[in-house]
Amino acid sequence: MNATFRNWALDENPSSRRQAAWGNWYRIWLNLRGNPLGMIGLTIILIFIGIAIFAPLLASHDPAAQDLANRLAAPSALHWFGTDELGRDIYSRLLYGGRVTLGMVIAVVVLVAPIGLAIGCIAGYFGGIVDTILMRITDIFLAFPRLVLALAFVAALKPGVESAILAIALTAWPPYARMARAETLTVRGSDFIAAYRLTGGSSWRIIFRHIMPLCVPTLIVRVTLDMSSIIITAASLGFLGMGAQPPSPEWGAMIATAKRFIFEQWWVAAIPGIAIFFVSLAFNFLGDALRDVLDPKGN
Amino acid sequence: MLVDIQNLKIGFKSRTGFHQAVKGVSLKLGTEKLGIVGESGSGKSLTARALMKLLPTQTVIEADKLEFDGIDILSASEKQMRTIRGKRAGFILQDPKYSLNPVKTVGSQVAEAWRTHKGGSKRAALEAAINLLEMVKIRDPKKVAASYPHEVSGGMGQRVMIAMMLAPDPELLIADEPTSALDATVQAEILRLIEELVSERGMGLLLISHDLPLVSHFCDRVAVMYAGHVMEELKASDLLSAQHPYTRGLLNCMPSLMHPKERLPVLTRDPEWLK
């Protein structure tokens, strides 16, 4: 069964567009499989998504349930990772915190990718004054370090998860716009774009239906590599009290409240930190491997 | 015998498999001029680079004999190679736009070649460099010495290369397509310069090119390579009476003012040649 799919996908002379597309993706998968770090990263990410989705099933306790008599307990058979300063089970909070993190990351990407792509492709396609203005705006946003600008935005809005998502999105879009513009510029003069124009395609149709999809592979690599930065920025905002607010089990916020106890009950702060580290590392591994596979010349 | 190569094989490992680029080449060179002619991919460049051990480390090099002046290259260490490279054998690359270091002045690069093997102060080396530039017939050598590679023409760049490689007074000069990146008008000049200097100094010359008439004009002997094999080896003067069908084919393909043809023949490749 597997062998027949493999043979079909890797057929040197595909007979349909679908077969060729599947062949492409399968080849990419095979190349990726050869990269051990990338595979480790992918595995961790899948585990992360799994625990985020199945948190209610996997949790041992209610993440909000306080038990003040048992606060700051060390890891034990009852509480696998111990309890925090309000007696809540850290393991369960970690799982639910994964949900918050995953949610934030997805929300940011959903906001940032289309808007960044659109701006970049529009700038690249139309050129001229439109390009200059859009790129100037991009430059201005890029002039600030991500966290600093996000902090400033969150301060202007009300601190919270929604503000954090919006703030991170506002700081994350410029690189995608830049990248989309570069891709558009290389493609803009090609014959097939000219062909679309000659058959009466409007500029918007060309941009959205033909040029933007071309940027997707590079986008995927970029997004994967960016994930780690987004996760860390979200955690940093949480740590500074500007993102998810207590009692949310967001990992950065957990560390913020546990900061006071770092010297005695260090696991309360360390465990969410280790979680952040592993997930970020996984995305970095995967992104690196994807970059090797999809764009070996390096970007 | 400056160069003694017997049954040289060069191969590359890639993700898709193993590619044998040179499949058993044998050449000998004394204090004479040998030209290696072949099309792209024939393996002529690789053969020369293998002699100086300048190929990437993943390359698989085997041979019954690969010797420079009796020194076994195959088993030579990097350290040993460094006593050969530059000092005893020079290597000229094809395009001075890329083969000269773009962020260093031309003069400093020639001076470096001098100083590495002859020692002395930086100033003495720079003066020697200017003299060398004069020797390769560059007008206003002082000005050129202070210029950067992108500021000089292709022909001048190659003269610089020649000066740089001859600075340590080597016994052998390997020229890998030295004129392929130059204008037709400059090509003959550069080759004439190389020939002159090599003869003056009593050096051996290994000239690699795809230009058959050019090579035959400037060399004593010619070896014709195709697909990793040596098809034929003969004296340059005997070229027109070459036996091998590949060589004959090459000769026939050349456009000639003397015998103009309506259509140039297309070379038919016979897989029989590769046995």
Next chain:
Amino acid sequence: MNRRFKSLAATLSSVLLTLFGLTVLTFLIGRVMPVDPVIAAVGDNAPEDVILRVRAEMGLDQPIPVQFLHYLYQLAHGDFGMSVLTKNPVATDIVRFFPATFELATAALLLAALIGIPLGVWAAVRQGTFTDQAIRVVCLAGHSVPVFMLSLISLLIFYSWLDLAPGPGRQDIIFDGMIDTVTGILTIDTLIAGDFDAFKDALAHMAQPVIILAYFSMAYIARMTRAFMIDALKGEYVITARAKGLSLTKVIWGHAFPTVAVQLLTVMALTYAGLLEGAVVTETVFSWPGIGQYLTVSLMNADMNPVVGTTLLIGLIYVGLNLIADILYRVLDPRVQ
């Protein structure tokens, strides 16, 4: 010469335009806050006429474009507004706090370059081998840890468990107020004052935050150096250098590296911006009195003027650094026509 001047002028005008855009952005941020600055200044229970008066005083009753011009005018005179928390002009606060951050960021950059560049070169030379992979993993790990996490763990291990490093803060309490402030950079000031104990103390306190920030940036510098060097080592001129009989060290550092050295300057400028960002969080953990801590404390208290002022400053520094890197690139690289 004339062409060079023209392109330089074009760059400068572009930079000015970007700076203008920076001010617009920070102005907009400052105006979108949910907390009414008037209420913040006079309190909830102030009478109506006081509110109206303060509003007029603050210029908040004017239309937005007028407010913006007012903002620009103030900026041009170095007036960043007042901090509600410290009751000082923000500009004064920034001048007071910036040297500490400068000390941290600059030391971290030097350390990061000192270690990161050779590491990147080494990884490029040994491309594909275990060494290269190992260095890659170390760099990726550096990117995967939030700086605040590293800081907390460092304090835990080196201060609490091993008692090797001093605790948070810039100097031990016994030295507080003993050193005259000349530059604001403690390491230099202590040397000027000739107080070696205070100097050692300042260094000891600096060690942790600097090393952490350096590790973070070193990862980026090493990765970029590696990428540049791999490209450079493919060049034909490297073969020429080897054919000349030069030693491997000379080929790598004397021929390949100089071609990428100028690009690394731009990388360093970008790194410095990242260091300022890292400083924001590190200073909070180590109680380091720099603009990073100033920013976060003001944030937590919804004190907008310092937030806007500091953000603008960091943006200005970044643009300035990029400009310097650009100019240096033009001046130093002979290939740039």
